[in-house]
Amino acid sequence: xxxxxxxxxxxxxxxxxxxxxxxxxxxxxxxxxxxxxxxxxxxxxxxxxxxxxxxxxxxxxxxxxxxxxxxxxxxxxxxxxxxxxxxxxxxxxxxxxxxxxxxxxxxxxxxxx
Amino acid sequence: xxxxxxxxxxxxxxxxxxxxxxxxxxxxxxxxxxxxxxxxxxxxxxxxxxxxxxxxxxxxxxxxxxxxxxxxxxxxxxxxxxxxxxxxxxxxxxxxxxxxxxxxxxxxxxx
Numbered sequence: 001x002x003x004x005x006x007x008x009x010x011x012x013x014x015x016x017x018x019x020x021x022x023x024x025x026x027x028x029x030x031x032x033x034x035x036x037x038x039x040x041x042x043x044x045x046x047x048x049x050x051x052x053x054x055x056x057x058x059x060x061x062x063x064x065x066x067x068x069x070x071x072x073x074x075x076x077x078x079x080x081x082x083x084x085x086x087x088x089x090x091x092x093x094x095x096x097x098x099x100x101x102x103x104x105x106x107x108x109x110x111x112x113x
Numbered sequence: 114x115x116x117x118x119x120x121x122x123x124x125x126x127x128x129x130x131x132x133x134x135x136x137x138x139x140x141x142x143x144x145x146x147x148x149x150x151x152x153x154x155x156x157x158x159x160x161x162x163x164x165x166x167x168x169x170x171x172x173x174x175x176x177x178x179x180x181x182x183x184x185x186x187x188x189x190x191x192x193x194x195x196x197x198x199x200x201x202x203x204x205x206x207x208x209x210x211x212x213x214x215x216x217x218x219x220x221x222x223x224x
Binding site for chain 2: 041
């Protein structure tokens with residue numbers, strides 16, 4: 001079964017450092033998303049990406065965050081100048097088309113110390 | 114008002130019980146509806162899509178009431194392995210297309 005893969009599975013970083021979270025979506029999917037889940041809280045939308053550009057971003061997704069699809073397959077989330085409150089599980093998701101199932105990667109657990 | 118609301122639980126039920134989860138959504142432009150299951154510290158996985166006509170998959174039944182903007186999930190004959198968080202997910206395409214998650218309802222099935 002095709003799957004979304006994310007690396008690394010766990011990233012520990014010092015406050016103020018930059019991190020890049022990587023995702024390989026399912027190859028024929030068209031829409032890509034990043035979500036965040038702080039431990040014990042809900043899954044929160046960060047950003048959606050379609051046709052090689054951001055289609056929507058949430059209030060959380062400020063200038064500290066950026067996304068790229070540098071080579072047509074990988075989909076990355078960059079977090080600059082990390083803060084303690086950025087500690088969370090970050091999920092990448094992709095969908096083939098509208099109204100279809102969203103497939104999630106296994107997540108990257110980011111710990112900022 | 115939150116766009117997707119669920120009772121966070123936890124629901125503690127004995128094995129074999131029937132349990133029902135409810136979800137309401139506020140945006141009438143919502144178009145597709147899903148129940149996802151999330152195990153502790155894992156990614157959400159699709160349990161079932163929800164259709165206006167209602168749909169059933171084994172012990173699981175999902176219902177949608179568009180007029181009341183309400184979605185339900187019924188689990189019959191609960192198993193220990195059903196213990197998880199159940200996420201109500203709503204999609205909409207006003208401007209862009211995205212999925213909005215409820216807070217999730219935690220279920221613990223007890224032996």
